[in-house]
Amino acid sequence: MDSKIEWGEFKMETTSKVSIIIPVNNGEKTISKTLDSCLKQTHTNLEIIVIDNLSTDKTKEKVLEFNDSRISYNYLLEKGRSLARNKGIELASGEYIQFLDADDTLDFEKIKKALEILEGNELYSAVQCQTDYIKNNKIIKFQSPYKNKDYKEHLFLGNTFPIHSVLIRKRECAFFPENFDYCEDWYFWIKSLAGKNIYFDGDYIGAHVFIHDNNTMSNYSIMKAYYFFVIYLFRNYDLSIKNRFKRACLIYSLFLEYDLYSNKIDEIEFEIMNDKKIIFIRTCLKSNGIRTICKTYFKKEIKKNAYSK
Structure with a gap:
């Protein structure tokens, strides 16, 4: 409304x-x-x-x-x-x-x-x-x-x-x-x-x-990890075809950021442990070549001060 x-x-x-x-x-x-x-x-x-x-x-x-x-x-x-x-x-x-x-x-x-x-x-x-x-x-x-x-x-x-x-x-x-x-x-x-x-x-x-100060790199990565967590928790809520596609893209791009940049968070790891698509992506990221390509992409897409290392 x-x-x-x-x-x-x-x-x-x-x-x-x-x-x-x-x-x-x-x-x-x-x-x-x-x-x-x-x-x-x-x-x-x-x-x-x-x-x-x-x-x-x-x-x-x-x-x-x-x-x-x-x-x-x-x-x-x-x-x-x-x-x-x-x-x-x-x-x-x-x-x-x-x-x-x-x-x-x-x-x-x-x-x-x-x-x-x-x-x-x-x-x-x-x-x-x-x-x-x-x-x-x-x-x-x-x-x-x-x-x-x-x-x-x-x-x-x-x-x-x-x-x-x-x-x-x-x-x-x-x-x-x-x-x-x-x-x-x-x-x-x-x-x-x-x-x-x-x-x-x-x-x-x-x-x-x-606003008093900016997020640190560590805080930013944790914030994005929980962004992934929330959208993942509600992934089965029925949406239009267009928004289901948007949600799927967000879930997997956010998971890539989480796996590349964030320390592992227990409640997130527990939730995704049996997800076959997530497991497949994580397996692919074990390849140094794929990991390097992904990091190069995200450095272009993410704010300059988010992941400085």
Whole structure:
């Protein structure tokens, strides 16, 4: 479902409670700005659930400086974004969930605008707005919602949902995979929103992502490995012929990158261990000649700073 319906057809009074879930680890420098963007929301029926997983700085003190009963501070004895978000989902009492990282912010109208679509309109499970990316106080990128007619299938080809660009009904929420280092949000969106109707507001920038530094080569290779893992896990979901072809190409090109550049990851190895096509590709890559050809190809196709060695 796209967003070709006039906004005014939905606009109505919004009173429902929204739970904002903020995982944080050593966020003393950014958490205050993040919380401030929540407290200044024009929709005021909120609970702001801060999940601190093993911070050793002054994150707790920064959170407790806010004298607002809508904020709850929760300390976990384990580290992990997925663990923290899952705990937040468990604690949430709102009808809607808004995720937010501890170094990003929401536009003050973000929640109200989304609720004006969702309240009383059961057709939609979630609303996504546009996101901007900011580095050194300059906007370097915009990400608009992917609202083509095949968006329900495209969800299985790549993640087009920045984590805080979406307001989702709590009843639709699955849980995040706690054994993932990357792409846990994409997995969550697939489990939560596959086949569901989403309203896309591509004219409104409601989510702000602040970029602090670039991924290292190691992080990039692990991220691409989990990209392969997610698309592989959902490889049997029925798609159109065109998108099945795209998915197959992605699976095998991503596997090549994984096998060439990434350290082996136990959960991935377990999942692919009996796949005959994967086994065949891995066997071929044992040939130094084929391996060299593949590396030469990927050096041309991958960003220059991704695999520098």
